[in-house]
Amino acid sequence: MTRIIEAVQLGHTGAPAQARELLTALWDEIGPAGDALHRCTLAHHLADLQDTLDAELRWDERALAAVSALTDERVKRHLPSLQVQAFLPSLYLNLADCHRRLGNPGPAREYLARAREHLAPLPDDPYGESIRAAVRDFVADDPTDRRRR
Structure with missing residues (x-):
């Protein structure tokens, strides 16, 4: 999550291409069976960094798909109030x-x-x-x- 948050912050501070590159590399590293919290978070933020609406929609769909595999127990390990x-x-x-x-x-x-x-x-x-x-x-x-x- 630390690496995801750092990449997201890059996007918020005016380096969206670099943020997209880092988040995409993390997505590739985690893979389709990786931690659901990481997949949901990555896809959610990658959607905002896309150049086309079709690509943005695909990432938003991936975020929603990942949340279906997510549990309260898992998110509470990251932040107890989630x-x-x-x-x-x-x-x-x-x-x-x-x-x-x-x-x-x-x-x-x-x-x-x-x-x-x-x-x-x-x-x-x-x-x-x-x-x-x-x-x-x-x-x-x-x-x-x-x-x-």
Whole structure:
């Protein structure tokens, strides 16, 4: 997780190509059967670093697939306050966002509905409120509105 976090920070500080390269190398190192927390985290952040919407969508789908293999026991070893269910609103919202920007309002609405169904486990903190606000304000039919979380 330390290496993942360091690479993600590179992306946030203006080196997205380098961050993408490092995260992709970590993804290759971990492999499809690697630790689900690492796969989910990597895919979630790699989606934000893609040059095309199709590639972004594929990484968002990988993040959602990885979360299905994740357990509360595993995430609590990383951070005791985490719950797997709290990952879902953001993952679904990102999928809704990709579909909206691809001009697919039907799937965008479906993923938005799933995000809404999973808001309860979000913490009462700035992160939780930012996800709730993004879900509340999401417009599935507006491809120009970009709200990734």
